[in-house]
Amino acid sequence: MKPDPALAELPDEKVVRLVLRGREDLYAILVDRYRRRIVGHLMRYVGKRDDALDIAQEVFLKVYQNLARFDPSYRFSTWIYSIASNAAIDKLRRKKVPTTSLDQPISTDDGEIAREPVGPARTADEIVGAEDLMAEVESAIQRLPDQYRELILLRHPGGRSYDEIASITGLPLGTVKNRIFRARQRLRDDLGDLLPAGT
Amino acid sequence: MNCDDARALLSDHVDRLLLPNEAMPLERHLERCDDCRHEQALLGSLVSTLEGLEDPEVPDEFTARVMAELPERLPAQEGAGHVLRWGLVCAAVFSAFVVGLALLPKLGGAEVARDTLRPLGASFELGGLLLAHAAVAMAATLDRAASFLTSLSWVHAAGFGMLFVGANLALMTALRRYRECSQPAMLTWT
Numbered sequence: 001m002k003p004d005p006a007l008a009e010l011p012d013e014k015v016v017r018l019v020l021r022g023r024e025d026l027y028a029i030l031v032d033r034y035r036r037r038i039v040g041h042l043m044r045y046v047g048k049r050d051d052a053l054d055i056a057q058e059v060f061l062k063v064y065q066n067l068a069r070f071d072p073s074y075r076f077s078t079w080i081y082s083i084a085s086n087a088a089i090d091k092l093r094r095k096k097v098p099t100t101s102l103d104q105p106i107s108t109d110d111g112e113i114a115r116e117p118v119g120p121a122r123t124a125d126e127i128v129g130a131e132d133l134m135a136e137v138e139s140a141i142q143r144l145p146d147q148y149r150e151l152i153l154l155r156h157p158g159g160r161s162y163d164e165i166a167s168i169t170g171l172p173l174g175t176v177k178n179r180i181f182r183a184r185q186r187l188r189d190d191l192g193d194l195l196p197a198g199t
Numbered sequence: 200m201n202c203d204d205a206r207a208l209l210s211d212h213v214d215r216l217l218l219p220n221e222a223m224p225l226e227r228h229l230e231r232c233d234d235c236r237h238e239q240a241l242l243g244s245l246v247s248t249l250e251g252l253e254d255p256e257v258p259d260e261f262t263a264r265v266m267a268e269l270p271e272r273l274p275a276q277e278g279a280g281h282v283l284r285w286g287l288v289c290a291a292v293f294s295a296f297v298v299g300l301a302l303l304p305k306l307g308g309a310e311v312a313r314d315t316l317r318p319l320g321a322s323f324e325l326g327g328l329l330l331a332h333a334a335v336a337m338a339a340t341l342d343r344a345a346s347f348l349t350s351l352s353w354v355h356a357a358g359f360g361m362l363f364v365g366a367n368l369a370l371m372t373a374l375r376r377y378r379e380c381s382q383p384a385m386l387t388w389t
Contacts, residue, residue: 027269031262039261040254049255056257060265137248156249162216181210188245195244 008032012076020067027067030076031060037158038084044141044153045088055091059084074167081160082168085150092146133194140190148183155180200228205235213242292337 007015008029019027038059043052063080070079141149154165162180166173188195205228211217212225229236 024269025266028262028266031265032259035257035261036254039257040252043255044252052255053257053261057261057265057268061268064269133248134252137252152249156246157252157254159250177211184210184242184245187249188241191245195241195248 013072016067016070016072016076019064027064030063030080034077034080035060038080040157041081041084041153042088044138045085045149046091047142051091055087056084059087062087075164078160078164078167081154085154085168089146089150136191136194137187140187143190144183144186148179148186151176151179152183152187200224202228202232202235205229205232206238209235209239209242212239213246 007018007026010018010029012030012033015026015029019030035056039049039052039056042055042059043049046052046055059080062083066083070076141152144152150169151165151171154160154168155162160168162173162176165171165180166176169176171179205225208217208221208225212222217225229239
């Protein structure tokens with residue numbers, strides 16, 4: 001059953017308060033409100049939509065189980081993204097997904113050889129549509145080292161402030177700014193001429 | 200400002216985080232440097248592209264699945280917060296009990312208690328026992344109240360606190376007037 005539309009407009013923190021006061025059914029408002037953003041965020045971490053959906057379900061359960069510990073002086077979105085990011089990092093660690101940088105050479109018996117991308121590199125002419133560009137951007141994000149990917153995904157999309165990202169990750173503000181700067185540099189180098197410079 | 204200095208600031212410039220005294224020299228440099236201007240345009244384009252990333256559609260069944268998995272009761276607060284909350288509740292109940300005992304005779308409550316309890320053959324001990332039972336009931340209520348209070352924002356909590364103090368002052372005034380009007384005999388428990 002869908003919650004009352006008037007209640008669905010309430011700010012996150014008020015919904016949390018009502019859930020804690022016995023309106024457990026209203027937790028559906030928060031799930032509805034965040035499910036796309038959290039699944040999108042997780043998908044860019046782990047790469048697969050199905051994995052992202054599974055982790056998102058765990059995240060929403062964990063948030064609910066710890067709702068009484070939520071500190072209302074923080075934003076609910078900060079808290080849920082913090083739990084989602086940690087869940088994604090845990091998942092990647094458990095799966096031991098290789099996330100080595102493309103810049104790193106491959107060690108072989110004959111010494112080290114430079115990495116080459118699988119398949120022919122796509123040129124700007126081949127990437128004509130906005131969807132293609134987005135797919136390239138998603139791939140470039142996947143190729144970022146974990147520490148950069150985590151922060152760039154908290155920054156974009158959504159434009160969370162550096163302070164909020166520092167709260168989510170527990171990292172010093174300077175480290176957050178520096179890593180986002182580096183992540184952008186890498187993405188810019190990776191995407192090269194695909195980006196329209198006129199915008 | 201040279202190109203290296205300018206490029207170190209471009210990311211913050213795109214985010215509009217630079218102070219005027221940092222932004223002005225950068226903008227002056229960008230006016231005369233084509234390469235840095237191109238770099239700034241690329242960075243701006245990257246940021247707007249990243250902001251344009253769309254989240255996937257997630258069907259309504261997802262919410263239904265999550266809601267079906269939730270435990271029937273919201274888990275109670277655990278750990279240090281839980282212990283602290285119960286500590287506060289116990290302290291509040293104990294204080295209320297002691298203050299109540301101290302104030303009861305002065306406020307004429309002793310007479311009320313005597314009139315209601317004596318015909319039942321009640322004693323001071325039974326009165327104390329009843330008070331203790333009332334305190335336990337109050338503890339359960341206070342636990343719920345504490346849960347409510349911890350979920351309040353600071354503004355609401357401050358408002359609630361002022362209301363609480365005001366209500367207590369009004370109650371004390373009413374009791375004092377009642378005592379002055381009825382002039383009950385000061386009795387002591389025996």
